[in-house]
Amino acid sequence: MKYANAQFNNKRCNESELVFHNFNMTSYQQCARACADSSMCFSYFYNPDKQECLGCQSEYSVLRTSPVLEEWTGSIYFGRFRYLGCYDNYPRILENAHTYSTGMVTELCVARCISGGYLYALTESGHWCQCGNDFSPNEKLTEDRCNSACPGNEDQFCGNAYVGSVYIL
Template sequence: MQTLSILPLILCCCIAFGHSLSTEFGLLGCFVDTATRDVNGLDGWSTIGPYSVTWSSGGTVTLSSMTVQLCSEICAYGKFRYFGVQFSSYCFCGNSYGRHGKAADSHCNMACAGNSAQICGGADRNSVYRQIYYRQEGEYFTLVDRDYVNVTSTSGPFYRTEQPVRSLVECVYRCEADCQAVLFHLDACHLLRFPVLPHELKTVAGKFAIRV
């Protein structure tokens, strides 16, 4: 795995994903669930943070106040990468999803029990989200595969673009303050607030690197 330092041409091999209870999230889509739970990271847990986990298979937090934000907060206690909301009030956490395949978006059609303006899956259908954690600033960057999500950030624009930029190293140098990742293509440097790519950059080629 190739890594870049903000110090000139220093290489290392390492990767880390920071954690904070302060997160944002992006919708990945509607996915099929069965009795063999798709998002099953809470299997065997009895509690997560202050919340009780029910069901011996798969594990879920069930609340009459469930919202998308609440499920995100619950799963952040376990540093899970993904969460799924289902049947209005179920919250599932996990580090993988999609084993049963994708469902039509129209199958996720049930309002969240705690917020009727939001969708919380459907019958045997999860609305699956990617957790996007705020992380402390690190010194190194590593080239990684692309991971696209639909993100609407509550803290301002998801990314900004600077150009002309002559190289990936120069692009990385410009990644300061709240910047966690870069996408460099031709002479354009996209500076991202989170280590994932929004769908609006899906057609942009180039090299994607995240801070580690």
């Protein structure tokens, strides 16, 4: 199960929706792992300042208000996103925001695209992230073509040269 950093939204799920509440989590990846390990967890909130993680039973729109969500200053909401596959990215599939990062991971790219209001995210050549709302795919490729490791997490693949790993948000 994959998750994406949606945005800072200063919210958390209330007690009736809570699956777990863990302390001393030094990264959102640890929080993601805890949520993925629970069959009841569908989203989570991570507070980096407090190093706390809350696993929740439902996936939320960050616009929802009480009684399901409560205030939690500094929290980041994480919801699901879905991998669409490996695609030829020449010419470019997604024409909007382009970002380069020496620490690129899938979650970072997805988070940037979500915060920009886009529907799709694509990682390419290990370091590049592209966002867009119109997905006009070129040829779908076999998964072994998207084999460039993400520098921020070498267990993930971030496309390849002119080849993109594509996600719907």
